Amino acid sequence: MIPPPDAPPGPARDDVPPHDGTSSGDVIDVRDLRKDFGTRRVVDGLTLRVPRGEVCGFLGANGSGKTTTIRMLCGLLAPDGGSGTCLGLDIVRDAPLIRRQVGYMTQRFSLYEDLTVSENLDLVAGLYELPDACAAVADIMDRMGLRDRAGQLAGQLSGGWKQRLALTACVLHRPQLLLLDEPTAGVDVKARRAFWDLIHDLAGEGLTVLVSTHYMDEAERCARIVYLAGGRIVIQGSAAEVVGRVGLVTFEGTGAPVEDAARRIRAAPGVEAATVLGRVLHIAGMDRALLDAAIATCGAGLVWREVDPRLEDVFIHLLGEQGPPR
Amino acid sequence: MTAFSVRRLRALLRKEWLQVKRDPMTLRLIVALPVMQLLIFGYAINSNPHDLPTGVLMAQPSTYERTIVAALRNSGYYRIRLLSSEREAEEDIAQGNLLFVVNVPPGFDRSVDRGEAPAILIDTDGTDPTAIGYATAALGGLTGVLARDLPPVRRAAATAAPAGPPFRFVVHTRYNPEQLTVLNVVPGLICVVLMMSTLMLTTLAITRERERGTMENLLAMPVRPIEVMLAKIAPYVGIGYLQVLIILLVAVGLLHLPIHGSIVLLFAVLGLFIASNLALGITYSTLAANQMQAQQMAQFTMLPFMLLSGFAFPFQGMPRWARIVGEIMPTTHAMRIVRGLLLKGNGMADILPDLWPIALFTGCTVAIAVRFYRETLD
Numbered sequence: 001m002i003p004p005p006d007a008p009p010g011p012a013r014d015d016v017p018p019h020d021g022t023s024s025g026d027v028i029d030v031r032d033l034r035k036d037f038g039t040r041r042v043v044d045g046l047t048l049r050v051p052r053g054e055v056c057g058f059l060g061a062n063g064s065g066k067t068t069t070i071r072m073l074c075g076l077l078a079p080d081g082g083s084g085t086c087l088g089l090d091i092v093r094d095a096p097l098i099r100r101q102v103g104y105m106t107q108r109f110s111l112y113e114d115l116t117v118s119e120n121l122d123l124v125a126g127l128y129e130l131p132d133a134c135a136a137v138a139d140i141m142d143r144m145g146l147r148d149r150a151g152q153l154a155g156q157l158s159g160g161w162k163q164r165l166a167l168t169a170c171v172l173h174r175p176q177l178l179l180l181d182e183p184t185a186g187v188d189v190k191a192r193r194a195f196w197d198l199i200h201d202l203a204g205e206g207l208t209v210l211v212s213t214h215y216m217d218e219a220e221r222c223a224r225i226v227y228l229a230g231g232r233i234v235i236q237g238s239a240a241e242v243v244g245r246v247g248l249v250t251f252e253g254t255g256a257p258v259e260d261a262a263r264r265i266r267a268a269p270g271v272e273a274a275t276v277l278g279r280v281l282h283i284a285g286m287d288r289a290l291l292d293a294a295i296a297t298c299g300a301g302l303v304w305r306e307v308d309p310r311l312e313d314v315f316i317h318l319l320g321e322q323g324p325p326r
Numbered sequence: 327m328t329a330f331s332v333r334r335l336r337a338l339l340r341k342e343w344l345q346v347k348r349d350p351m352t353l354r355l356i357v358a359l360p361v362m363q364l365l366i367f368g369y370a371i372n373s374n375p376h377d378l379p380t381g382v383l384m385a386q387p388s389t390y391e392r393t394i395v396a397a398l399r400n401s402g403y404y405r406i407r408l409l410s411s412e413r414e415a416e417e418d419i420a421q422g423n424l425l426f427v428v429n430v431p432p433g434f435d436r437s438v439d440r441g442e443a444p445a446i447l448i449d450t451d452g453t454d455p456t457a458i459g460y461a462t463a464a465l466g467g468l469t470g471v472l473a474r475d476l477p478p479v480r481r482a483a484a485t486a487a488p489a490g491p492p493f494r495f496v497v498h499t500r501y502n503p504e505q506l507t508v509l510n511v512v513p514g515l516i517c518v519v520l521m522m523s524t525l526m527l528t529t530l531a532i533t534r535e536r537e538r539g540t541m542e543n544l545l546a547m548p549v550r551p552i553e554v555m556l557a558k559i560a561p562y563v564g565i566g567y568l569q570v571l572i573i574l575l576v577a578v579g580l581l582h583l584p585i586h587g588s589i590v591l592l593f594a595v596l597g598l599f600i601a602s603n604l605a606l607g608i609t610y611s612t613l614a615a616n617q618m619q620a621q622q623m624a625q626f627t628m629l630p631f632m633l634l635s636g637f638a639f640p641f642q643g644m645p646r647w648a649r650i651v652g653e654i655m656p657t658t659h660a661m662r663i664v665r666g667l668l669l670k671g672n673g674m675a676d677i678l679p680d681l682w683p684i685a686l687f688t689g690c691t692v693a694i695a696v697r698f699y700r701e702t703l704d
Contacts, residue, residue, distance in 0.1 A: 076542065076545055077702055096701075099546060099547065100548050102546075104543075106546075110538075110539045110540045110541075110542050110543035112345065114344070114348045114349070115341065115344055115345065119340075119341070119344055122337070123337050123338070123341045125337070126334060126336060126337020126338075126340070129331060129333045129334060129548075153348075
């Protein structure tokens with residue numbers, strides 16, 4: 001996890017000196033974060049470092065602590081234990097200062113539905129006391145393609161446009177770190193693709209992005225994947241690293257009715273998942289010998305070949321390890 | 327981050343104003359609520375009710391008695407029903423089916439003719455003194471009318487007994503009705519209506535942000551609690567003034583309220599009173615977990631504010647503890663100020679003793695609200 005040697009400086013506001021993070025240059029550097037809600041420990045000893053300019057994907061089942069971690073990073077929740085810095089500022093003591101330099105996009109649309117697109121952005125510009133707010137709002141609307149919808153009420157936008165507006169609102173003040181909490185939930189493929197293109201554009205300018213998601217294609221677009229379970233980081237690395245480290249074995253069978261074969265092979269020992277993908281039966285497991293045996297006994301009539309495990313197989317495997325979702 | 331920024335406050339004010347403007351239901355409520363309440367309360371409390379259910383007990387119906395019953399009916403205050411027995415009368419008045427029982431004694435005709443000035447006993451249900459007040463008072467007028475209308479038989483007898491009316495009404499009530507007049511009620515109503523509408527509007531202000539999820543975004547941005555509070559309160563001060571104007575127009579135009587004092591001073595004082603209610607509403611808003619709770623808090627407040635302020639019952643008649651509680655509440659003081667200003671023409675010096683408690687209450691409430699406004703989601 002070595003930071004890029006020449007991390008491009010983030011677009012900083014004039015009155016806020018650009019921070020080079022801690023000595024390691026990490027934008028996020030937290031150790032052993034804990035958070036309890038009542039008797040339930042939601043985040044349990046989370047240690048995370050994210051270098052400048054990286055797009056880091058947060059993955060994990062519902063309730064694995066993604067949202068709580070993000071809220072602690074931007075000072076909306078006070079951690080019950082642990083310490084760390086965000087943009088070089090202490091996450092407990094300097095929470096108000098962190099807020100100025102962080103763009104946080106909530107999981108639920110949280111702009112005002114009874115205000116128009118431009119009114120919402122005007123409000124944000126005013127609250128961050130941006131110099132020349134009018135020009136800043138006009139600029140960002142042009143850049144994010146919101147100009148045509150400036151006068152539309154936010155509540156009447158479609159899901160994709162709402163997400164785009166929310167992203168616009170949280171980059172308006174030129175933050176150095178973006179925390180995006182499931183920004184594309186319930187948005188169509190095209191809008192998601194466009195949204196991620198925007199994220200990579202911003203990252204290209206030196207913005208650090210931490211984004212939580214449930215979509216595999218989005219996870220694959222992250223430089224690093226951090227997988228959470230039970231409030232802890234289970235595995236992290238690039239998509240290829242994560243797939244390689246888990247060591248899952250996967251086979252594909254094609255031929256006569258795959259549905260029957262799927263039903264039979266699902267019950268065989270060592271088969272963790274048997275998924276029908278159109279005319280193809282896709283099986284995954286950790287033990288090659290057991291999978292071979294399963295194919296021999298239950299996979300008759302199909303033509304089998306070994307394939308590379310997909311990220312989705314890996315996550316389903318990881319989800320299975322932690323038991324049924326809470 | 328600066329402790330206070332005019333720039334941020336201005337951005338928030340604009341947002342609040344746009345939101346109020348785009349909420350047609352609230353706008354309608356703002357106008358309709360005070361008018362409706364003033365008219366309903368005003369007329370319900372101040373009206374001079376007619377057509378009250380009245381039972382008549384007659385031992386032996388005769389000409390005079392029929393004349394008297396007709397006169398009662400013609401006054402418009404009484405809806406006459408003949409009763410067959412004392413027991414029926416007792417039951418009906420106990421159950422509230424009758425407000426009056428007119429009891430004509432046996433041998434009434436002869437008594438009148440003899441010039442004995444017999445008494446007609448009228449039992450009234452005193453539980454609601456304002457309801458029967460005017461009707462009871464009207465009896466006095468009826469005696470004179472009847473003296474003129476009674477048949478000539480009486481006039482022949484009159485020569486024998488020239489002094490005094492031919493008969494008397496004896497009214498029997500359980501207790502003395504309060505001397506509540508229309509003029510006393512309307513100024514109190516101004517305060518009560520204003521309290522109800524402004525408290526209700528702001529109580530929902532912050533809980534609504536929390537429930538819609540917009541609070542999370544607002545908290546993630548660099549805003550100060552005091553800025554959020556002020557921005558929430560400001561549009562409603564304007565709305566409160568609009569309501570005062572509507573109430574005054576209705577009160578003067580329809581309920582014939584006189585204005586003896588300075589109207590400028592009245593508006594200044596009511597501004598402080600509105601602010602005190604808004605501050606309380608905001609405080610509830612920060613303390614409550616959701617809109618439902620906030621609304622319940624407001625409703626639990628309105629009742630004692632109304633009952634202990636001297637609006638419903640005379641303040642001096644309340645026990646000591648209730649008066650102490652009443653002195654804390656801004657509604658009590660506002661009511662005294664408005665009554666004094668409108669009816670007695672009081673000036674600044676007269677209202678000062680009631681002005682500072684409102685200011686103190688407002689200050690304390692705002693302090694509590696700022697203290698409990700949560701800057702995190704914990």
